[in-house]
Amino acid sequence: MTLSTDQLWSAMAEEARTFGGNEPVLASFYHANILNHDNFAAALSFHIAAKLGCDSVPAMLIRDVFHQAFERDPGIVEAAVADICAHYDRDPACDHYGMPFLYFKGFQAIQAYRIAHWLWGEGRQAMALFLQNRIATVFDVDIHPAATVGSGVMVDHATGLVIGETAVVGNNVSMLHSVTLGGCGSGSGPRHPTIGDGVLIATGAKILGNILVGEGAKIAAGSVVLESVPPHSTVAGVPAKVVGRPSEAVPALDMDQHINGSD
Structure with a gap:
């Protein structure tokens, strides 16, 4: 369930008062x-800038950049709200709304990426690349600022996540740690994957090249995907092959890691 920004903020504030007491x-x-x-x-x-600040670029200056982005593109904040709700709905270990905000580096890295992506679109590549480096250093997550990532995204644990420059990730996608959306070739055109809405990408999967993973697909843990994946199919192996179909239309939402559902 996606809350409004005000509803989420009220819930987080009430949690903070309770837990602090x-x-x-x-x-x-x-x-x-x-x-x-x-x-x-x-x-x-405040929270993300405090994590990204360093001696040469203090958190206060980074926070000013965040404020600029939020004012000019309110959709960044809306996407952050959807991401928190995604964690709350899909991760059984997440039992309050403030948990992703305060503690989950997957959520924090994605929000910092969103600012880098906005900067990239504004022609401020130097600042965007600086943030990319800080995100990689602090969170062990490397997302190129030019990549496109939708909303309602859950990155669980997140360590070792890599998303390349021309990658596209749709809405309501779930992925786990050590996932790579990598490139193939050295040309200037698209060379990274496009991930459709509702896709589940399990731990350690490597999806390489300018290929399409269709909506509602499931990528099994440890798979190496070198060819496009049909919608609503499950692929596994090295190289990955179609081995079945997810039991749900949107596997990213139920997070079922079995090859063919829970059977």
Whole structure:
């Protein structure tokens, strides 16, 4: 279920008050990152910028860049809300809305990427590449700023995720750690995969080249995908072959890792 920005912010603030009261050691942490801010966008910019700041580019300057992006493209904040709801709905370990915001580096890396992507579109490639490097250093997630990523995306654990320059990721996609959306060839045209809506990409899958993974498809763990994948099919192996069909129309939502559903 996707909440509005105001609904999500109210839920996060109530959680922060409760958890801060129950664990006084963390009261200042919840205050600094959630309760001290007027809205979700302000808290998001503060929290992610604090992680990305460094000696040469302090968090305060990075936060200013986030504010510019949020003001000029409100869709960035809307996508962040959808991403939190995706984690809450799909990850059984996520039992409150503030958890992805505060603790999940997959969520945090995607939000930082969104700012880098906005900068890239604004012609500010130097700043975008700086953020790409900081995201890779801090979160161990490497997403080229020119890549296109939809909303409602859940990246679980996230360590080792790589998304190349011309990759396209649709809406409501779920992927796990060590996934690579890699390139093939050295030309200037598209050379990375396009991932359709609702796709589930399991741990360690490598999807390489200018190929299409159709909507509602499932990529099994450890697969190496070198050819386009039909919609609503399951592929597995090295190289990956079609081995069945997901049991649900949108496998990204139920996160079932079996080859042919739960049977």
